[in-house]
Amino acid sequence: MPKPIILAVDDDTSVLEAVVQDLRRHYGQQYRILRAASGKAALDTAEQLKERGEQVALFLSDQRMPGMTGVELLENVIPLYPDAKRALLTAYADTEAAIRAINSAKIHYYLNKPWDPPEEKLYPVLDDLLEAWQQGYKPAFEGLRVIGTRWSPQDHATRDFLGRNHVQYQWLNLEQHPEAAKLLEEHKLDAKNLPVVCFGNGDVLVQPSQLELAQKIGLRTQAEQQFYDLVVIGAGPAGLAAGVYGASEGLRTLIVEPEAPGGQAGSSSRIENYLGFPQGLSGEELAKRATLQANRLGAEFLTQRATCVRSENNYHIITMADGNEVSCHVCLVATGVSYCKLAVPGADRFTGAGVYYGASMSEAISCANEEVYIVGGANSAGQSAMHFSNYAASVRMLVRGGGLEKSMSKYLIDQIASRPNITVETQTEIVGFDGDGHLECITVKTPKGEEKRSTSSVFIFIGAAPKTDWLPSTVLTDARGFILAGPDLPSDLRAKLKIDRDPFLLESSVPGIFVAGDVRHGSVKRCASAVGEGSIAVQFVHQYLANLSR
Template identity: 65%
Template sequence: MAKPVILAVDDDPNVLEAVVQDLRRKYGAEYRVLRAGSGQAGLDISRQLQERGDAVALYLSDQRMPGMSGVEFLERAQTLYPEARRALLTAYADTEAAIRAINSARIHYYLTKPWDPPEQQFYPVIDDLLVSWKQGYRPPFEGLKVIGPRWTLMDHQVRDFLSRNQVPYLWLDPERDEQATQLLRKHALDDRKLPVVIFPDGSSMAQPDLHSLAEKVGLRTQAKAEYYDVVVVGAGPAGLGAAVYAASEGLSTLILEPEAPGGQAGSSSRIENYLGFPSGITGADLARRAHTQATRFGAEFLTQRASGLRAEGQYRFIQMADGREVSCRVCLLALGVRYRKLDAPGIESLTGKGVYYGAALVEARSCSDEDVYIVGGANSAGQAAMHFSKFARRVTMLVRGDSLESSMSKYLIDQIAATSNIEVETHTRVVEARGEERLTSLRLETPQGEETREASALFIFIGAAPQTDWLPPAILRDMNGFVLTGPDLRLQGSLPESWKEDRDPFLLETSMSGVFAAGDVRHGSVKRAATAVGEGAIAVQFVHQYLARY
């Protein structure tokens, strides 16, 4: 972004040169110092700066100029840059006129010529004027801009993807922001093909798929090598924990993650029972720190989805969604889980249009002064309720059971009870979501019977569903799709026929030797972030034992 401008105006070339030199000597590193030889020239320069979107911080104008006085110039410049500071340069004889101009033309200050030394007579005044301007100045955002209506699934997916990958962006809703319309017109973009992502170099992508968007914003989508010691599938807490320990212990490590580091925990607004963070930490911040830590040790991250897994001898091959493959000696499945779908009319068609799975923190500020509903009674639902209570008029938690005690940590229960705009309704479920273009109301089944309530946002946190359909039959799972490991592989007292090794599986090893599982995707795991990190770290120890044998 161009530096803010200080514009000096004087018809005397010698005086103007002296003013400019003094300004550049003190402020040239932070500001562009421009000059104009008349009031009209100053206005012309100001209009050109305005067209380019540049900022003017300060006007310094001589009072006695032919054609247009300094006061007149500053009055007219105010219409172009009303927030710029305005100072008048006067001779001693003009001080009374300058004082009157402060009142009539709202000039901020006047300076008498000459000043010497500037360190005492000039710079302190300019410092005060620039500090005053900075306090109210908001520089234009020059990063990514996402233009899309709030109530569309693709717009939500794009914003959620960028947010969770720590990519700064400015979101503009064309239904509410005039700037969105201006940008679409400026870049000759079709307002029927939203969302649109506009990049700092002026290029754009309309209705982008997330893989292409990942490449454009600089996320790695192709592996540097064809072979790794360890490939970790999934970058939730378990995958990140494994990545840190594997890479720090000298194993070449690749992590595949189709969305963003952190997994389900990454969308938590605040985790307060994680060891070492007495004030709590957001899931996104925890994921960012772990990602940085693993990268520092040499782990490589790819924004890719795994779509297949096969074994050939002592090597394991992971196929990715783009058709490429990577090979490794050991594969660790840290796939995590997704929230189960809520089976009720209207839910599917309104997903992304007021109905969301998980915390969807990118929607929080959009829910300002609205009524938000949350389905679920576990920690993730409680954390979301506390976060949304900072923005929403009212947050209502819909719980099918008797209370929160059986499924939520006590510290969250106490916080919810102490928050005035959170209500917990037990024995209540969603029967139907209603709305055409977006969610407008919910039909609920309550202890008092069915009732309909207005609603603009529904966030769903019900149960866990592993994403393991893509795994080969050789990797055994329970009836719900969770991966069986270690002792759990002894079905009816014996190991499965597919197990060909002359040893028992390691504790976290699956029914395919050399493939391990950790975290929420594993059958019998404890669904907590700290436990998942621990399993990821433990899995690396078994990886070393496996590699020592083969």
């Protein structure tokens, strides 16, 4: 984006050169410094800049100039740039005239020539003026825009993907922003085919797939190599930790993630019990820091979905959704869990159009001044309730049990109790959803009976379903699909596999396929424990590789 402009004006070329040099030395990194040798030339320049849509932050003009004085120039630029700061350069003899001009021409300040040294007599004055201008300056948005409607599941998915990958964008709701219709008309696009993603360079994607978006915003969708020492499937806290430790210890490490780093924890608005962060931090910030750390240490990230893994001669081959394959010595499964679907009439119909699974931070601002419902009583539900209470008029937590104490950390229970716009309803559950095109009301079952309530936003945090349906049957799981590892595996596995050792602590039933984090049977569903498992798993990876080389 073009820098804002400082325009210096003086008919004495030697003085003008000195002014420009002083300005560039102190302000050249933040502002573009332009010059004009007369009031008329400066006014012509200002008009041209206005036509091009460029911003002028400061006019700095000499007073005594033939044809048009500095005061006259500064008066004439007010209609063009009413918010720009205006400063007059005067000789000592012009001081009284300058003071009068402050009132008549709305000049913000005057400076006496010469001003040496500028560090004492020029920069402090201009710093104050420019700081005041910056406070009211709103640069034109030139980045990525998403045109859609609030109740479109695909629009929601697009915005959620961009947000979780830390891509800044402007959302233009077709029903509320006239600019949205104008952009569609400029690109000759049909409003029926939404969402539309407009890029700053003029490119447009219509109803893009997640893979198309990933490629366009610069995420890697093809692996750099065909073989790695360690391939980590999933970039939640466990996967990111494994990536950091694997790469830092010299393993060629690939982290495969179909959506965005952070996993379920990445959508947590505030994690306050994570060691070393007394003020807490968001899941997004934790994921961002871990991703940068893994990248810096040499781990490679791949935006793809793993669809299957097969083992051949002590190697593991992972197939991606696009059909490409990578092979490795060790595969670490850290796919985490997803929230269980609510088996209630209408839930599937309104998913993405008023019914959301997980925090869905992209919807928070849309819920301003509305009543929001949170279903669930664990930490993730509590963190979401706290986050949405900053936007919504009221937040109602629906909990099937008799209270929050069994499933939620005490610090969260205390915070929820302190928020006047959060209400916790126990022994209460949703039994129906209804609406026309999007969610408009829910049927709630309470100890007093059933009742209908109006709402357009319900966020669901119930249960945990492991993401393991893509794994082969040789990777043993429990009845719910969580992966068995180490001591949880059958005692006769060693004999069945005809291997001369017991499985390592986090090793699955297939030698060389490890597991870490929430997807493991018996894991502690906490962010810090997932990070610990991902870190520890790398130590067992080294032991496994050492056994292979014998």
